[in-house]
Amino acid sequence: MQAINRFFKALFNFIVGDWIILGGVAVSLLFVAIVVNLSNSESLKQLGGFLLILGLILTLVVTLRRETR
Amino acid sequence: MAWSAVLPAFLASLVEFVEALTIVLVVGVTINWKSSLSGAIAAILTLAALVAVFGTTLVAFIPIEALRLFVGVILVLFGLKWLKKAILRYSGLKALHDEEAIYEEEMRALRARGETLPNKIDGFGFATSFKSVLLEGLEVAFIVITFGSSAARTEQEKGNSLLAATIGALLAALLVTILGFVVRGPLTKIPENTLKFSVGIMLTTFGTYWAGEGLGIDWPLADGFLIVLVGLYLLVSFGIVTWLRPYGASRRAVKAGRSS
Numbered sequence: 632m633q634a635i636n637r638f639f640k641a642l643f644n645f646i647v648g649d650w651i652i653l654g655g656v657a658v659s660l661l662f663v664a665i666v667v668n669l670s671n672s673e674s675l676k677q678l679g680g681f682l683l684i685l686g687l688i689l690t691l692v693v694t695l696r697r698e699t700r
Numbered sequence: 701m702a703w704s705a706v707l708p709a710f711l712a713s714l715v716e717f718v719e720a721l722t723i724v725l726v727v728g729v730t731i732n733w734k735s736s737l738s739g740a741i742a743a744i745l746t747l748a749a750l751v752a753v754f755g756t757t758l759v760a761f762i763p764i765e766a767l768r769l770f771v772g773v774i775l776v777l778f779g780l781k782w783l784k785k786a787i788l789r790y791s792g793l794k795a796l797h798d799e800e801a802i803y804e805e806e807m808r809a810l811r812a813r814g815e816t817l818p819n820k821i822d823g824f825g826f827a828t829s830f831k832s833v834l835l836e837g838l839e840v841a842f843i844v845i846t847f848g849s850s851a852a853r854t855e856q857e858k859g860n861s862l863l864a865a866t867i868g869a870l871l872a873a874l875l876v877t878i879l880g881f882v883v884r885g886p887l888t889k890i891p892e893n894t895l896k897f898s899v900g901i902m903l904t905t906f907g908t909y910w911a912g913e914g915l916g917i918d919w920p921l922a923d924g925f926l927i928v929l930v931g932l933y934l935l936v937s938f939g940i941v942t943w944l945r946p947y948g949a950s951r952r953a954v955k956a957g958r959s960s
Contacts, residue, residue: 646781647778683915
């Protein structure tokens with residue numbers, strides 16, 4: 632069990648190492664996936680790219696904001 | 701030739717090769733070149749075997765759209781991580797990653813072990829060189845596979861894109877190796893933070909683009925939107941650095957006050 636935990640911790644640290652970035656990216660992608668795939672409106676689908684970029688920039692700002700404390 | 705895979709693979713691999721070569725040079729100079737180079741060659745052979753098995757499997761069995769989304773997400777995570785660190789260093793909230801300091805630290809650690817073995821393979825030297833090349837090489841293999849696979853628009857283009865990304869990585873390897881031989885010391889001349897910042901921008905840009913495509917987004921201007929994304933992320937990053945600089949300055953002032 633400990634070995635599995637250690638493996639996932641090492642994998643997490645290798646790929647991202649930051650829960651805010653991981654959470655922010657996950658939420659952004661989920662939100663955009665819902666907007667793009669479940670929406671019937673073409674204009675909302677076009678908005679998906681903008682929402683994705685905005686979500687990623689917000690994620691970066693939030694994780695950097697934490698470093699100022 | 702999928703040129704969109706060559707440049708990002710080249711830049712991303714360059715950073716990894718610089719780190720690997722620093723360790724190989726330290727081992728070569730302080731222990732002996734036989735240990736250092738044999739460790740590096742063993743790692744390269746291990747990597748080649750890994751890429752031959754898993755790389756082919758990955759490319760052959762995973763549908764390109766799903767792969768694009770997957771690697772897009774991974775690249776975004778990698779990119780934001782690198783970008784965050786580079787921004788923190790530029791703003792003064794984190795010390796600049798100093799290759800020279802790493803080199804000196806490695807030198808001290810190796811000298812502390814005492815003897816140097818001119819012609820025999822030293823276990824420590826071999827292992828140090830092996831693990832650093834293997835680790836950095838795995839990252840390069842990851843970069844090559846992700847960039848190569850994702851740059852392809854169709855299944856038929858995958859082979860060409862992988863080849864293009866491999867060429868990018870090989871060019872980076874060649875450049876760093878030549879530099880290593882020319883300088884004959886750690887590659888402290890390359891401003892590491894600038895490289896990491898550029899790679900962070902590239903990874904985030906390509907990650908955003910591919911993840912978006914994987915989700916079904918049709919980007920305006922098609923591939924041309926990559927340039928828009930680069931410009932946008934650069935602009936935002938410089939804005940954030942400007943915003944964070946006063947925090948970095950005040951943190952340095954507090955540290956200076958404590959030490960005096």
